[in-house]
Amino acid sequence: MDSWVGPLDTLIQDFSSIIDKLWKSVKYDVDGVVLEVTDPQLKKYMDLDLSLNKPYHSWQIAYKIDPEKAEVKVLSIIPQTSRNGRVTPVALLEPTKLSGVTISRATAHHYGMVKKKGIGNGAIIELIRSGMVIPKIERVLKEADPEIPKNCPSCNANLVWDADNLICPNVGDCPAQIINTVEHFFITLRNINGLGSATIEKLFENGVRDVCRIYKLRIDDFKNYGFGDKQSQNLVAELERSRTEPIEDWRFLAAFGVHQLGRANSEQLLKRVKLDDVFKVKVDDLVSRKIFATKTA
Ligand SMILES: [Zn+2]
Structure with a gap:
């Protein structure tokens, strides 16, 4: 790993450029650097109070690099249909480090924003640090021609505008809407394991499209749909537990x-x-x- 060794005066004087150089030389995600004293005698002296059971050496401190925002290039915008039919624009981004995490996706609020603010391939957006795994786009620094989808990415129905939102009107028959509705049910219930999106999609392909039917499935049904013996048993056991275990x-x-x-x-x-x-x-x-x-x- 790269390091910089030099006198304290130089470090203080060129602090940000030294840190910046080190930061950029590392290919993987880091959230800071460690500053330490290199003089062996001084190190020994500083560790004299280790008897106090300190967990760290006194000659070593961590310095966290924590950028609040970054300018990021949009690679493409992918439409995703949610459970209520709203089509959400998901931006694939040039991977960017922010708060020690590499961000490669962000969502725009709706397609109205994509259209008005010009969030197209090659646009530059401002990413602001947030607690969310997938941050929301708030500001566009450089516009690019946006692509507005005409058809639902899941069922190909013609999309319609409702104020700022693009909507898939195919309620009740759009795979994305049905799968996301079922997934939302189990995610919110939060008392069942194994019923993630892959399982729900597989059930959907076999014509099982609602929660009610899922709870009625037997081990043999799951096996017929191509689930393994063990998984079929587990799923039925989980469904049974979820049905009987009290929840809020x-x-x-x-x-x-x-x-x-x-x-x-x-x-x-x-x-x-x-x-x-x-x-x-x-x-x-x-x-x-x-x-x-x-x-x-
Ligand atoms: Zn659709």
Whole structure:
């Protein structure tokens, strides 16, 4: 690994250029450098207080490099249909280090933004550090001609605009919408292993398209669909466990993916209304009992 050795004065004077050179010489992800004293006598002297059970040498400290933002080139934009039919623009980026993590994808809010701000192949965007695995594009520094898809990438239906969103209108028959709806159910429930996107896609290919049918599947059904013996047994056992093991009621309600009824709103609603009564509740009730504002109610 590369290192720089020199006198303290030089290090202080040229600190950022020395660090920058080292940083760029490393081919893999790093989030900082280690600064250490090299003089053996001084090192020995500095470690005299090691009796205090310090976990590190006193002659060594970590310096974290933590860029807040970066300018990144867009390689291409890929449309992805979500469970509610909205087509999300996903930008493939020139891999860029940000906060010690290499980012190679980002999402734009919607295709309206892609069109208005010119997020096309070769555009330069500003990536801002965020806790998310896939960050959102907030600013475009250099525009490029955007490509707006005409057809759903999953079912090929003609896409329609709804305000700023491109929508696949093929509700109930678009593979991406169905698969993502089922996946959302199990992800939100969070009490089942093995029912990830690959399994759900395989079930879809075999005509199993809803949660209700998935819970009715037997070991033989899974085997017929091409799952192995062990996996079929595991899946049925997991489904059985998921059906009987208690979970939070709001998690169950949110799993259905009703618009505006995400985890937070489900929890808020079920604090005041019993799950069994959810379908009986009236708009006026929700408003007068101050559970939701009129529009959400
Ligand atoms: Zn579609």
